[in-house]
Amino acid sequence: MHVWKKMMTTAVAITATLTAACTSTEAAPVSTTAWSVPMQQPSSGFEPNWSLEGFARHTLRQVVRVTTGGDSARITLSNRFGRTDLRVASATIARTEAGARVHQDTLRPLRFHGSETATISPGADLTSDPADLRLAPFESATVTLYLDEPTGPATFHAQGYATSYRATGNHTADTDAAAFTETTHSWYFLSSVRMSGEAxxxxxxxxxxxxxxxxxxxxxxxxxxxxxxxxxxxxxxxxxxxxxxxxxxxxxxxxxxxxxxxxxxxxxxxxxxxxxxxxxxxxxxxxxxxxxxxxxxxxxxxxxxxxxxxxxxxxxxxxxxxxxxxxxxxxxxxxxxxxxxxxxxxxxxxxxxxxxxxxxxxxxxxxxxxxxxxxxxxxxxxxxxxxxxxxxxxxxxxxxxxxxxxxxxxx
Incomplete structure (x- = not known):
């Protein structure tokens, strides 16, 4: 009888826990699109950009403002209008400080299915694994990609009205802006940033x-x-x-x-x-x-x-x-x-x-x-x-x- 009572007590406790979980008013963590932009085929556009020439042994640093915050970030890269595989040698994300500078203690590596490299087929998109990065609403995130192999013409968004930066060589881990001496006002490959937080x-x-x-x-x-x-x-x-x-x-x-x-x-x-x-x-x-x-x-x-x-x-x-x-x-x-x-x-x-x-x-x-x-x-x-x-x-x-x-x- 003692054993039976103990089993019943445990069962009641488990049921209560499950019921509380099911009836809790707390919102479960979700992945919310905090920033996105439509992709376009490469073109000369309204002002000079890098879409037609593409990238080779370049680091591309891009800044976007999120309209909702969260505890972790994921990015989506698009090769929708690419002619060849897009190979990303490494990538990072961080909280923006100013211009091409980022806050040093927020720089995080990005992984794709556990790998620091990614290959995206022509016409395809790829979303990264979550990276532990806390952002408040209306803060800016800096996404940095190292594109070692020639990309060919780049899927992009022509009118970003935001400065994107380019450097020669791999500078994904840089927190300062010294290497990023070239700029345009378009976004390349980056189609969305998602934040994980409350619904x-x-x-x-x-x-x-x-x-x-x-x-x-x-x-x-x-x-x-x-x-x-x-x-x-x-x-x-x-x-x-x-x-x-x-x-x-x-x-x-x-x-x-x-x-x-x-x-x-x-x-x-x-x-x-x-x-x-x-x-x-x-x-x-x-x-x-x-x-x-x-x-x-x-x-x-x-x-x-x-x-x-x-x-x-x-x-x-x-x-x-x-x-x-x-x-x-x-x-x-x-x-x-x-x-x-x-x-x-x-x-x-x-x-x-x-x-x-x-x-x-x-x-x-x-x-x-x-x-x-x-x-x-x-x-x-x-x-x-x-x-x-x-x-x-x-x-x-x-x-x-x-x-x-x-x-x-x-x-």
Whole structure:
């Protein structure tokens, strides 16, 4: 009887422990995408970059700001547009100090399936093992790759608005910046950083073209509109990851060697396949409308696109997002009077598409960016206070106004 009572006592204790674990309100540790960027095929881009020449016996150091923190970090490298295997000889991650300098006591080696080297096939991605690195929300991480063998043309993101650094030889373990004498404003191979911590609210993906990507914002300023939205959510006590899925020059219906795969083609990869996404904010169509009005080599292919085609594209992406359980916020296109592809034809298309976005009821919510940034004296023109100078891209103040135009309750 004594033994039986002891067994029953033990069984009750185990049951109680299991019940407590199952009913605990504490969030289990999860891996959350804290930063990500869409990948593009190599091109000469908007300013000099290293994508076409690639890397050989180079150390590449890149800095990104995470919008959620955690206790450990994993990175994803992409060879999506590579022609040959991408071989990484070594890699590290650290908390950024300033520029190419990192905090010495935070430098951590990165492993891939337990190995310090990695080989990524053409068209493939690879995620690292977790590295013990604590980052707070809005801190920056520095990822350093040593690429000993020639990479060939590099999968990259053209408009990073962040400084990336290059050195000759292996400097992955350097904490200072002395060796990193070359710079560009693009990101290469690095497509995401994930942080492990407590589960939180679903991520917001801002999906669009250069206005989402941040053209007109300040290099290393982290003042694109998705950055401002993340800051605003945190200030309101509702912090969550905000991921920027903008590509400068991107269109809804046409692929471009300069501006990436069309929004329709990349929507699944850059939005739906991101783990933990709850909402997508869509903003696109301005380039579809405007490129056909201007005969520039970089705008080609530039077919005439109708408003009906753009609406059909939006409906396709809305349907895919809803089937995946996401909320969809539609953003109205910004005024562009004075820009090089503003014509009576493009202006009429812009007005018609914005009217559909505002009134169709097909979005779960609408962010009226157009009204928020319009010149009070001429609603087809950007407010000069918000104009970066080209009459269609906002400056940092304009990007803050865009973030302020989103009703946080709709996320």
């Amino acid at each position: 939180g609210a679903g991520a917001v993906v801002a999906f669009g073209d250069s206005i989402t990507d941040g053209f007109g914002s300040d290099n290393d300023g982290n003042n694109r509109y998705p950055d401002a939205l993340a800051d605003r959510l945190a200030a309101a006590g509702t912090a969550r990851p905000v991921l920027n899925a903008g590509i400068g020059g991107n269109t809804i219906v046409s692929d471009s060697p300069w501006y990436g795969e069309s929004a329709l083609r990349r929507f699944d990869r850059d939005v739906l396949e991101q783990p933990g996404v709850g909402t997508v904010v869509m903003l696109g169509g301005l380039n579809d409308i405007g490129f056909s009005e201007v005969d520039l080599p970089t705008y080609k292919p530039n077919p005439v696109v109708t408003v009906e085609q753009l609406i059909a594209g939006y409906r396709d992406m809305i349907d895919r997002a809803h089937r995946a359980g996401l909320r969809v916020v539609g953003g109205t296109l910004l005024p562009m009077k004075g820009a090089e592809y503003y014509t009576p034809t493009s202006a009429a298309k812009l007005r018609a598409l914005n009217e559909w976005i505002r009134t169709s009821g097909e979005f779960d919510a609408v962010a009226d960016f157009n009204t928020a940034l319009a010149d009070p004296t001429d609603p087809e023109r950007l407010n000069p206070t918000f104009d970066s100078g080209d009459h269609r891209h906002p400056n940092a103040a304009g990007y803050r106004a865009m973030a302020a135009a989103i009703d946080l309750n709709t996320l």
